[in-house]
Amino acid sequence: MTDKILVVDDDTAILSVVSDALEHKYEVFTAESVSDAEEIIKDHKIKLLIADLVMPGKNGIDMIMEFRKSYPDMRIMAISGGGGLSGRFDYLPIAKLIGARITLKKPFTLAELRNSADELLQENTEK
Numbered sequence: 001m002t003d004k005i006l007v008v009d010d011d012t013a014i015l016s017v018v019s020d021a022l023e024h025k026y027e028v029f030t031a032e033s034v035s036d037a038e039e040i041i042k043d044h045k046i047k048l049l050i051a052d053l054v055m056p057g058k059n060g061i062d063m064i065m066e067f068r069k070s071y072p073d074m075r076i077m078a079i080s081g082g083g084g085l086s087g088r089f090d091y092l093p094i095a096k097l098i099g100a101r102i103t104l105k106k107p108f109t110l111a112e113l114r115n116s117a118d119e120l121l122q123e124n125t126e127k
């Protein structure tokens with residue numbers, strides 16, 4: 001069965017780029033907000049979450065912590081250009097601490113994105 005990926009980013013351009021890069025191989029769902037993501041994740045068995053970190057409303061860090069509790073087997077990749085109002089604060093190390101196995105700093109290449117998704121989806125679910 002095709003693995004399902006959910007990409008969450010408030011930037012719709014990023015959603016298109018990421019889904020274009022991955023949909024030849026995986027079933028890709030996209031959400032512009034955490035509340036949209038919460039709806040999608042209830043109805044589909046998502047194996048990989050690709051999460052932006054800085055979003056209006058609920059942010060990616062809170063989302064990752066919440067989803068880790070409900071879906072402990074889901075793999076997580078965080079994507080961020082750094083955050084905060086100045087854009088200088090880097091949230092990626094925090095994402096790693098709370099369970100993102102791979103973090104990609106924007107802008108990343110499509111090859112980096114594909115390789116990271118392949119790597120996370122080939123991993124055994126066994127701990």
Ligand SMILES: [Mg+2]
Pocket residue numbers: 009010011052053054055
């Ligand atoms: Mg964002």
